[in-house]
Amino acid sequence: MKIEQKRFEKQAYLFNVGEYFKSYEFLGCHSVNDQINMFSFTVWAPNAKQVQVISSAKDWKQPISMRKIGQTGIWTVETKDVHSGDLYKFQITDQQGNVFQKIDPYGFQFEKKPGNAAIVADNKQRKWHDQKWLKARSEKQVLNEPLNIYELHAGSWRRHKDDSYYTYAELADELIPYVKKHGYTHIELLPIMEHLLDASWGYQQMGYFAPTSRFGNLNQFLEFIDRCHQVNIGVIVDWVPGHFIKNYDSLYQFDGTPTFEYSERERAENKRWGSWNFDLGKNQVQSFLISSAMYWIDYCHLDGLRVDAVSNMLYLDYDEGKEGITNHLGDNRNLEGISFLQKLNTVIFAEHPDILMIAEESSAFPKVTAPVSSGGLGFNLKWNMGWMNDTLKFFEMDPLFRKDNFKLLTFAFMYMYDEQFVLPFSHDEVVHGKKSLMHKMPGDRYNQFANLRTMLAYQACFPGKKLNFMGSEWGQFLEWRDWSQLEWVDLKDDMNLKTQSYTTKLNELYRENESLWQQDFSPNGMNFTNTDDAESSTMTFIRQSEKSTDFIVCAFNFVPIERQKYRIGVPYSGEYELLLNTEDINYGGTWTKLEKEFHTKRIPFTGQSYSFTVTLPAMGALLIRPINLKEDINNER
Known part of the structure; x- marks a missing residue:
């Protein structure tokens, strides 16, 4: 005793x-x-x-x-x-x-x-069957691997005919094969932690150590993760350490006084989200929250956490009505929040260096993914909100005006290596009247699909890891509703079905070609061959692996005008082959006969020693790679 x-x-x-x-x-x-x-x-x-x-x-x-x-x-x-x-x-x-x-x-x-x-249920250790997955994960350099995330809300991916939820077991039976079939590497679940309000999507959390009972019990949730790992699918969960549910029978004034939240109501109340902010400077709150993160990663075997609303933890004036609030240094930084995030990532990576800590951070706060030792926050990935906003704004635009707004695409080149980025087309962009990705696209239905295919190809080729929300893979027209399942009936339509096949092919090409992910965070992974031709609204660049002769030529046409004899510069002479034409009839386009081989000529172009010509499809993209380089490439480096 x-x-x-x-x-x-x-x-x-x-x-x-x-x-x-x-x-x-x-x-x-x-x-x-x-x-x-x-x-x-x-x-x-x-x-x-x-x-x-x-x-x-x-x-x-x-x-x-x-x-x-x-x-x-x-x-x-x-x-x-x-x-x-x-x-x-x-x-x-x-x-x-x-x-x-x-x-x-x-x-x-x-x-x-x-x-x-x-x-009353003790969380005893279960018998896991994912040792092979965990071993392989520990041996990989996670940031030098393909990462293509399927983001979903478990309550609205599929439902039964009576509108009841799928259980964790039923999700495992249908979701895991679906994600595997269509070429994703990871599943990201909107917050699965216990919450009461469906409309919050799980972001107003109550249970920081409990998967929601909507879909089953704790052991059934762990079985879902285990089954994902057994077929080499990683699992990420959104986690909300900044604020919690407002209900008075939850954490608020837990012992009759401010316990988990700030003692000053002005700092404690989060008016924007109708919740309470954690006091991130309080020792016990740090133990509580970091223990929560460790629980999901260590006990539940998650492969990563996407940390929600990081900006709310970085700034004192981030919320509505808090303008002008400053710290003792006279600026608006939340010094306790910054210290907490640094501590969180330090602790997590000390024990689990092979997992993902992803920041959803919408400001230009510096060094989000830099090591804590160099003054950074210590995350290893950050959502690229600027890229996402500018890209969507560009593609929503009538093609007639794109040449005058080309900087919406090229501006991201200025900061693309400032952080280690994920490129997200997330749930946040397809709700509250923002319209689905498909519905955002201009023109008639055919052109909407063509725009969507081109935008998804642009995302796949741009440096950074990938994330897409459920339904975007086939171009669902209705925006997301948390109270009903996806419009699976869409797949009876030929264009939607072909778009789903297109996404599967794009995901396959992404996963199988190292040049599209091996050097996401190094300038060596990107060769800007022709990225400022606003007048024609076309763009070419090369994605490069660590091997000099392993690369993919990415060519884009952002207007519905076919470009014949379009010249593309490349570093080496030889034969090149087509990997993907977004206007392939099999994917919903109009091309029934594809140009499949390209031969270089010694015509220097856009800083490259050789070039070849292609027919660049209207509102489309081409992915091309070398297959037979003829000259002594060692003398051409």
């Missing part, structure tokens, strides 16, 4: 100084002794006058009193009066004698909405 007491004291100390990063092993509900059905309940409520456990086992009556451990602010009890599967909450009495019920911040499972009681 003395050993257990010392361990408890050490855990409590580390939690309180912000250095306990697996605090889920200590706080919450845990099985103490299976043979005699003993469970422990432990919670941090530093300013409470009394804390009790109430449960469905006693019809929410006969509360079980907990004892406070010294000055740690932590309350605990061991009891045989609850059983596995029972529901429970904490009943807290504040210093003024007010009594209220709260969730368990460390609950591993919750009852289905609208209820929010946690379920």
Whole structure:
């Protein structure tokens, strides 16, 4: 017992100084002794006058009193009066004698909405079958590998005919083969952590250690991840450490005082999202949040976290009505938030250097993906919101005006290597009246598909990892609705079906050609051959692998005017072959006969020693690679 007491004291100390990063092993509900059905309940409520456990086992009556451990602010009890599967909450009495019920911040499972009681269930280690995947992941340089993410909302990818949700098991049965078939490397789930409001898509979280009960229990969620890994599909989950659900029976004023949130209401309240901001400078909150991240990565075997709303954690004035707020240095940076993010990434990568920490950050804050040791935030990827906004704005535009707005495409060349970027066409761009990707495209239906194919090819060729939201792979016309499944009926239409085939082919080419991903974050991976021809609204560049003779020529025509005898400069002489023509009739275009081989001539062009000509399709793109280089290339480097 003395050993257990010392361990408890050490855990409590580390939690309180912000250095306990697996605090889920200590706080919450845990099985103490299976043979005699003993469970422990432990919670941090530093300013409470009394804390009790109430449960469905006693019809929410006969509360079980907990004892406070010294000055740690932590309350605990061991009891045989609850059983596995029972529901429970904490009943807290504040210093003024007010009594209220709260969730368990460390609950591993919750009852289905609208209820929010946690379920008595110990998170024992399961038997995994993904050792081969984890070993291979640990041996790879993750940023030098193909990364093509299928982003989805589990509640609206597919539903049953009665509009009920698919379970985790049903998602595994249908989603995993679908993602595999169509060539994606990873699945990214909109926040899967427990939440009550469907319309929040999961971004107003309640359970930071619990997958939502909408689709099944914890073990079923882990089985889903295990099955993904067994077929070499990675899993990323969106995670929200900046703010939490506003409900008063959740984390807000947990012990009757500001506990998880800032003590100043002005900083605590997030008016833009109707939530509460975590106090990121508080030691215990750091232990809580970093433990949450570690739980999903370590215990649940996730391959990465996409950290939502990083800008909200970087700036004091990011929210509505907070203009003019400054720190003690006189600027608008949230110094506690910056320090927290640096600490988070330092801790995660110290134990798991092979996973992805992806920042959704919409400002020009510097060094988001630079190492903490050099003053960066320490993420290894960042969503390129500027590229996404400019690219969509360009493609939404009538082609007649594109030549006068060509800088929408070329401006990204100025900062493309400032960070390690993901290029996202995400869920955020196809909701709230923004229209689907397909619906954004100008012209009649044929030209909308042609624009979409060209834009997706441009994304595949541009340096950076890739992300596309569900439905974009076949050009769904309706924008996303969280309350219903995708318009799968679209696939009865020939154009939608061909677009899906096109996306599958594009994903295959991306995955199989190192030049499209091996040097995403190095200037050596991009050769700007002809990128400023605004007048013709065409563009060519070369994507380069680490091997000098392994590259892909990428040529784009952003207007519906065919360019015959269009000259393309290349570094080496020889034969080149067509990889992809976006106007191939098999993908919804009009070309029934394709130019498949190209032979260079010693005609220097756009800084290159050789060149060849192509017919560049109207509103289309070509991907071309060398197959037989004739001269001594060692003398041409």
